[in-house]
């Protein structure tokens with residue numbers, strides 16, 4: 001049966017993960033695939049993976065992760081910030097992959113019709129621990145505990161002054177687009193980060209949550225009528241429920257993370273029809 005499937009955090013810089021991607025196939029040629037970010041730090045690798053997947057699945061929808069947004073010294077593409085994002089959008093469009101800049105497609109298969117919304121809203125250091133009242137205090141605490149996200153070195157916010165400033169712009173623009181959808185239309189929201197904070201409560205280092213989302217999206221699953229919210233980034237694959245809405249963390253993660261698990265790596269999560 002046709003299905004809407006999802007995965008994230010393919011991290012194909014790891015050879016074992018690349019082989020898993022080579023084996024990702026739809027159950028049915030009419031299946032759609034949602035890819036919720038962190039495919040690779042290298043633009044050529046992102047292109048390789050999405051090109052392969054877009055030939056196998058009827059439609060591929062991509063939301064960027066922080067790793068795609070890094071300007072990694074080893075990458076042939078040294079664009080930064082918004083310029084880099086627009087370049088990635090162009091690469092995806094050439095492959096027929098849907099990005100957050102495109103019209104939202106409607107899934108009309110089983111469990112539909114549902115509008116599929118890929119998001120790029122970043123994070124803004126608001127998922128702070130109670131010890132930190134401000135972004136600066138939260139960053140100081142994270143540096144003191146040595147749990148600093150590599151984004152601080154490799155994710156450049158140009159032309160914005162900071163990632164949180166960029167996040168505010170993205171949130172405002174995205175809210176405008178979402179508010180223009182027909183009232184009550186059901187959606188599937190696809191974002192690299194969880195839209196609500198609760199899934200970050202299980203992080204081993206709570207100080208890391210500041211790089212995992214924004215309080216500004218806390219009610220989006222309700223306001224925009226989500227049938228499901230798909231995300232990754234945490235590398236903690238699971239299903240949770242928030243205000244009656246299903247949240248699916250669909251990450252593959254690093255080999256050292258998936259190897260000890262009893263379940264086979266790289267299984268696609270079924271979003272619709274509701275399994």
Ligand SMILES: [Fe+2]
Nearest residue numbers: 009038233235
């Ligand atoms: Fe990741």
Ligand SMILES: [Fe+2]
Nearest residue numbers: 038065066233
């Ligand atoms: Fe990530």
